[in-house]
Amino acid sequence: MADNKAILKVGDKEIELPILSGTAGHDVIDIRSLGANGYFTYDPGFMATGSCESSITYIDGAKGILLHRGYSIEELARDADYIEVVYMLLHDKTPNTEEYRDFKDTITRHTLVHDQVNNFFRGFRRDAHPMAMLCGTVGAMASFYHDDLNIHDPEQRLRSAYRLVAKMPTLVAMCYKYNIGQPFVYPTNKLSYAENFLNMMFSVPAEDYKITPAVAKAVDRIFILHADHEQNASTSTVRLAGSSGANPYACIAAGVASLWGPAHGGANEACLNMLEEIGTVDRIPEFIARAKDKDDPFRLMGFGHRVYKNFDPRATVMRESCHEVLAELNIDDPLLNVAMELERIALSDPYFAEKKLFPNVDFYSGIILKAIGIPTNMFTCIFALARTVGWVSHWHEMLSQPGQKIGRPRQLYTGEAQRPYTKIEK
Ligand code: SDX
Secondary structure (H helix, E strand, C coil): CCCCEEEEEECCEEEEEEEECCCCCCCEECCCCCHHHCCCCCCHHHCCCCCCCCCCEEEECCCCEEEECCEEHHHHHHHCCHHHHHHHHHHCCCCCHHHHHHHHHHHHCCCCCCCCHHHHHHCCCCCCCHHHHHHHHHHHHHHCCCCCCCCCCHHHHHHHHHHHHHHHHHHHHHHHHHHHCCCCCCCCCCCCHHHHHHHHHHCECCECCCCCHHHHHHHHHHHHHCCCCCCCHHHHHHHHHHCCCCCHHHHHHHHHHHHCCCCCCCHHHHHHHHHHHHCCHHHHHHHHHHHHCCCCCCCCCCECCCCCCCCCHHHHHHHHHHHHHHHHCCCCCHHHHHHHHHHHHHHCCHHHHHCCCCECHHHHHHHHHHHHCCCHHHHHHHHHHHHHHHHHHHHHHHHHCCCCCCCCCCCCCCCCCCCCCCCCCC
């Protein structure tokens, strides 16, 4: 880290603040000494705040670069599989063939959930939103893994991480099966991670589910594209929850809750609903006009990003996958035509160029998931499934850093100055 400094002049004071440099990306101004000098920084929404030091994922918003442990998302989506990406996010190295085989076997053998978990679902309405059920059941997993858990033991942290990565597909599939009134399907150890998920989602007792390799590959790629993304809202939620020493299952449940919002992981569900509301290409201009109208809260779901200001590299890969899956399944989905035309019009409109709005990771994923037969209300659960490895990797990294402190932001207080209280009877 470079040893240069920033000088903050406040009144007659000059406060020296160290500037720290990482491997790549923005330098940061270390403002930790400001409190002692009587000041806080103020940055609602964290537009320019680095909350931590991390070596897991690097994003360059201007250049559309996304690296996981230094490897580009394009290469990983093309040449790796999700289990390899999980291994490297957790272990900061790519596995050799033996490590891969052992790790894949470890994950496979943790896919079963305690049979008591089935009972949690009985309390939900049949039409409960799957994200509500996922939030509840992931948090409930803390009741099965708490007493013997020492989060300061890296081996036990990794064991929690493996369990969460392994069990999320099972829980997500259970949410779907509960919604449609079909029996839960147990994990099958002879299948790959993505194949096993598809089998738990779509097989029924009366007949075996035939896995289409292209579909399993597309699902595995969707998992890779959603695996991690630096300090996004849900990952920051997991870090803040974990900073108090909370149970990792409870922390991941908090991440699921944060991801649910339509501004974040809920955008894939909202995007497909928007495409269905648009319906036909000729109605696109009406929605473009609404997106530009300051008085209309409508936003183009699946467009825009806090960090990417030119393009989201994941959307580029997702778009290619979208075409491959629809061709493989011989589906001519009019929504894809609407999506492609919406993208073309938006990207040629000066307003969107000026606001730096373009398709993000959520824009095309919904079309692939719909083509596979996954209902719209399940899309964010798929995102949560895939992002679990990112959440647990950041949780594990945070707790492995020396001097880790509880996250405790301050505020700009604009309430009443102290005033005397008058008893209610007076
Ligand atoms: C994810 O952080 C991550 O990394 C997230 C994620 C991950 O992998 O974890 O990448 C996943 O959450 C992707 C984003 C999914 N969300 C959506 O697609 C929902 C639609 N997008 C927006 O809500 C918005 O673009 C955000 C939330 C993604 C980003 O919002 P910012 O950075 O806070 O930007 P902003 O809301 O301040 O918008 C800047 C301007 C505004 O106009 P002005 O007030 O300056 O006039 O752009 C406009 C906004 O009105 N704008 C949009 C728009 N997004 C922003 N206008 C129309 N449609 C949109 N989608």
